[in-house]
Amino acid sequence: MSPHTKLISTFSLLIGTTITISSNHWMMAWTGLEINTLAIIPLISKSHHPRAIEAAIKYFLVQATASAMILFSSTINAWHVGQWDITQLTNPTSSILLTTAIAMKLGLVPFHFWFPEVLQGSPMTTALLLSTMMKFPPITIMFLTSHSLNPNLLALMAISSAALGGWMGLNQTQVRKILAFSSISHLGWMTMIILYNPKLTLLTFYLYSLMTAAVFLTLNTTKTLKLSTMMTSWAKTPSLNAALMLTLLSLAGLPPLTGFLPKWLIIQELTKQEMTPAATIIALLSLLGLFFYLRLAYHSTITLPPNPTNHMKQWHMNKTTNPTIATLISLSVLLLPLSPMILTSI
Incomplete structure (x- = not known):
C-alpha cells in the first residue's frame, strides 16, 4: 500500500x-x-x-x-x-x-x-482500529438516542453478548479472534448500562479502548498472532511480556487494575436501579472471559517452549519499546490506583 x-x-x-x-x-x-x-x-x-x-x-x-x-x-x-x-x-x-x-x-x-x-x-493495526475507533461513532449514536431505545431488547442483546463473547473465546488459538470475542463481551457491558447511565457507557468504552490499544500494540511489536508464538516472545522482550500480562488481567477486570473500575461502577449502577439479577448474571458471565485472559497471560509469561531461542541474549538486539506503548500500558494498569478521586466525579 x-x-x-x-x-x-x-x-x-x-x-x-x-x-x-x-x-x-x-x-x-x-x-x-x-x-x-x-x-x-x-x-x-x-x-x-x-x-x-x-x-x-x-x-x-x-x-x-x-x-x-x-x-x-x-x-x-x-x-x-x-x-x-x-x-x-x-x-x-x-x-x-x-x-x-x-x-x-x-x-x-x-x-x-x-x-x-x-x-x-x-x-494487527487495522484490527486495533476496528476494535476501538470504528465503534465510537455507533456508540455515540446509541448514546444520543438511549432514552428512546427498547430496554428489553437492549438487555437481551447485552446479556447474550456477554455470554457468547466469553463462551466462544474459550477454544480459540488465534489471538485476534480472542480479542474479537473480548470486544463483543465488553460491548455487552456497555449496552447493559446505556439506558440507566449513558456517561458510564462512554467511560467504559474509553477505558476498554485504552487497554485494548495497549494489548494490540504490544502484540504487534512482538509479532504475535497465535498462542503458540506468544510463548516464544518472552525470550525476546521479557519486560514487555510482563507488562502485557498485567494489561490482560486489567482487561479481565481484576482489582486493583484499571479494568476493574468500569465493571465495579456498572454493577453498582445496576444494583441502584434494582436490577440485581441482571448485575449478578453479567458478573458471573465475566468469569468466562477471565478464563481466556488468564490463558493469554499464562502463555505470555509463564509458559516457555523447550528451545526458546538460539541465542540467550536475543532480546538485547531488539529495538527499544515505543513510548506510546509504555504510556498506554501504564494507564491500563495504574489508572485506578493512582486516581481514586475519579470515583467521586461519576
Missing part, C-alpha cells in the same frame, strides 16, 4: 468519525458512517491476501446493510415526527430498526458473526 493511500484513508477515518460524533442531523451522521466504512476497507485489504479480501468484502456488506437500515429508520422517524434531529427518535418502529442497525455495526449478538472473521483477516 502506498503511503499516500494510507494517509488518505487515515485522514478520512478521522473526518468520518468527527462528522458522526459532532452531528445532530441524521443525514450528516449517516454520511460520517459511510466515510468511515469506505476509508477502512483499503486498510483491511492492504495485504492483498485472499483472507484479507474476504474480510474486506464481509465488512463492506455488513456495514452497508446496517447503514441502509439507519437511513430507513431515520426516514420513517422524520416522516412521523417532521424533523431529522437524532435526539427526537420517538417512533417505535424506527427505534427497533435503529437498535438492530447499531447492533450490526458494533457486532453485538446476534449480529456478531462477521466481527471475529474480519479481525482475523486484518493486519
